[in-house]
Amino acid sequence: MSTSTRRSFLHETTVGVVGAATLACASPLRGAGANEEVTVGLIGCGGRGTYLGGVFSSVNNVRIAWVSDPDKSRLSSAAKGFNGQTPQVARDMREILDDEAVDAVIVATPDHWHSPAAILACDAGKHVYVEKPCSHNIREGRLLVEAARRNRRIVQHGTQVRSTQMMIDAMQMLREGAIGDVLVSKAWNIQRRGSIGHGQPSDPPSSLDYDQWLGPTPRIPYQSNRVHSGWHWWYAFGTGDMGNDGVHDIDYARWGLGVETHPDRIAGLGGKYFFDDDQEFPDTQQVTFEYSGDGNPGDKRMLIFEQRLWSTNYPFNVDSGVEFYGTKGKLFLSRRGKAQLLGERNARRELKFGLQEQDAESHVANFIDAVRDGKTPNAEIQIGHLTSSLCHLGNIATRLGRSLEFNPKKEQFIDDDEANRLVSRTYRASHWAKPKGT
Numbered sequence: 001m002s003t004s005t006r007r008s009f010l011h012e013t014t015v016g017v018v019g020a021a022t023l024a025c026a027s028p029l030r031g032a033g034a035n036e037e038v039t040v041g042l043i044g045c046g047g048r049g050t051y052l053g054g055v056f057s058s059v060n061n062v063r064i065a066w067v068s069d070p071d072k073s074r075l076s077s078a079a080k081g082f083n084g085q086t087p088q089v090a091r092d093m094r095e096i097l098d099d100e101a102v103d104a105v106i107v108a109t110p111d112h113w114h115s116p117a118a119i120l121a122c123d124a125g126k127h128v129y130v131e132k133p134c135s136h137n138i139r140e141g142r143l144l145v146e147a148a149r150r151n152r153r154i155v156q157h158g159t160q161v162r163s164t165q166m167m168i169d170a171m172q173m174l175r176e177g178a179i180g181d182v183l184v185s186k187a188w189n190i191q192r193r194g195s196i197g198h199g200q201p202s203d204p205p206s207s208l209d210y211d212q213w214l215g216p217t218p219r220i221p222y223q224s225n226r227v228h229s230g231w232h233w234w235y236a237f238g239t240g241d242m243g244n245d246g247v248h249d250i251d252y253a254r255w256g257l258g259v260e261t262h263p264d265r266i267a268g269l270g271g272k273y274f275f276d277d278d279q280e281f282p283d284t285q286q287v288t289f290e291y292s293g294d295g296n297p298g299d300k301r302m303l304i305f306e307q308r309l310w311s312t313n314y315p316f317n318v319d320s321g322v323e324f325y326g327t328k329g330k331l332f333l334s335r336r337g338k339a340q341l342l343g344e345r346n347a348r349r350e351l352k353f354g355l356q357e358q359d360a361e362s363h364v365a366n367f368i369d370a371v372r373d374g375k376t377p378n379a380e381i382q383i384g385h386l387t388s389s390l391c392h393l394g395n396i397a398t399r400l401g402r403s404l405e406f407n408p409k410k411e412q413f414i415d416d417d418e419a420n421r422l423v424s425r426t427y428r429a430s431h432w433a434k435p436k437g438t
Contacts, residue, residue: 026152028374029103038368041066041096041105041126042087043117045078046228048131049108055364056106056129057082062368066096070212071228091209093117094432097124104154104371107131110231111238112217115140116433118155122147127154127371129364133243133388134381138411139424141385141392143435148381156367156377157384159251161335163363167252169353170333174256178341178352179326186304187253187322189246190314195277196233199225216431225278233279240281241309243391245320248335248358250305251387253322256333257301262389262408263289268397274310283309287394305394316340396422 029036038061042053045067057064067078068090079089090096096105097120104127107117115135118128122144134157135141148155161167174182201221204210210222217236220226231237232244242250270285285307293299315321321334329349332340337357341349363378370377389411396419397404405414413419427434 026154026370026374029372035061036372037061037063038371039063039065039101039103041068041090041093041099041102042078042108043068043093043096043105043121044108044110044113044131045069045071045074046108049106050074050078050082052106052108052129052131052360052364053078053082055360056368057085058361059365059368065102066090066099068093068096070209072207092212093120097121097126100125102126104128104367110213111243112136112231112236113215113433115144116216116435118144119147119435120433122151122153122155125151125153127367129156129158129367130381130384131158132247132384133239133391134384135388135392136237136239137423137425138389138392139438140435141388142411143437145381145385146437154367154370154374154377155381155384156363156370157379157381157387158363159248159379159384159387160358160360160363161248161252162255162379162383163366164335164356164359165362166337166339166353166356167255167333167335167358170331170339171252171255173352174324174326174331175258178329179324179331179343180328181298182257182324182326183300184302184304184325185253185257185322186306186325187246187249188306188314189241189249189320190306190308190311191245191319192312193241193275193283193309195275196225196230196279197277199223199278216427216434218426218428223278233281235280238281239388239391240395242281242285242287242305242307242394243388246305246307247387247391249320249322250303250390251383252333252335253303253305253324254387254390256322256324256331257291257303259291259301259303260386261291262386262406262411263291263303263393264406264408265290265292265403266393266397266406267403268394268399269401270307270398281395282307282398285394285398287397289390289393303390305390392422 064082064087067087069075105121107130118130121128204222268287270282273284275283287305289303291301318334324331329343335358337355343349366378
């Protein structure tokens with residue numbers, strides 16, 4: 001292993017040790033071990049939430065005891081239960097958080113609720129599995145990390161690649177210097193999305209408690225393409241497809257690059273090149289992140305993200321992937337279960353790991369194991385915060401259309417008031433879910 005690779009590896013290992021030490025005081029589940037029943041509440045009963053409810057209920061001695069959603073039709077469907085389990089129903093998530101029998105919650109809401117709900121859950125003494133991205137903005141992510149630490153709670157981020165054996169083995173191979181020093185990684189999210197059209201404000205349907213759906217977000221008139229799957233594409237509620245789907249590939253691009261901090265320089269370009277509709281986030285995006293390290297050759301790193309939401313042509317015939325460029329070769333990985341290893345001069349080399357698509361079942365099982373024994377989960381919330389923040393930083397740079405300098409320790413842009421206004425957001429001042437510290 002070269003000096004540079006060893007330095008990067010030791011830095012990551014040290015960060016892991018610090019994280020484990022921080023979580024060593026996380027309270028295990030009543031100390032009863034692997035056979036102890038884990039009681040879970042599901043917050044958010046859309047497609048992702050109901051899928052996760054099924055996965056969780058398939059884990060040995062895990063019971064979905066509660067379901068909650070502001071949409072009556074979705075709530076009614078989830079109330080039918082999972083794998084023979086019949087949960088209680090809550091229109092308000094606080095009913096779940098007030099139940100002392102609940103050990104953990106799944107937060108599978110729209111993005112604008114991810115951190116507020118997860119912070120409330122930590123403060124109520126619950127462990128949390130929070131869907132990606134863990135936050136709607138950078139400040140919320142930091143507050144969630146602090147809530148997890150303050151309350152000694154396990155918080156797992158829903159980036160399943162962290163528990164996928166193919167990815168774990170590939171990362172170990174990179175750490176061992178299979179392609180030399182990894183200096184650059186390039187991730188892509190290329191797929192053909194649909195238009196959300198042009199909508200008009202109207203009264204919400206009687207089945208939806210729209211005020212509850214908004215949560216601490218300032219009141220915005222109801223519009224049909226702003227809720228359910230449409231919320232992804234609005235600044236007030238979503239994080240665009242960089243935060244929705246690209247976050248997975250950004251996560252293992254960062255993992256393989258071996259960086260365990262925020263970048264200090266970000267440049268982004270893009271916009272709406274294809275869709276003529278109401279969505280606010282770009283359908284075309286190119287973002288570059290630079291990690292300056294000590295500023296010397298061998299310590300700098302670069303992460304590149306590419307997105308086209310109108311195309312079906314992509315590298316390696318896969319919509320989602322990452323290329324790692326090292327000083328002695330290249331590794332291509334995809335969470336779709338594809339990989340290729342090249343040495344210098346593009347000489348093909350044999351892979352030392354099996355191919356596997358991202359493994360949600362193992363990721364959920366890893367979280368349940370962590371809840372039972374108090375150990376650090378694979379996608380602990382500090383990992384989730386760093387990865388999710390890349391999505392926020394990339395969206396901010398693309399939105400402003402210029403290069404930005406960022407202070408990783410302060411989590412603020414340097415001498416840029418316009419960009420810093422986007423580090424956080426405005427909330428309804430008196431709302432019960434407004435995160436403290438915002």
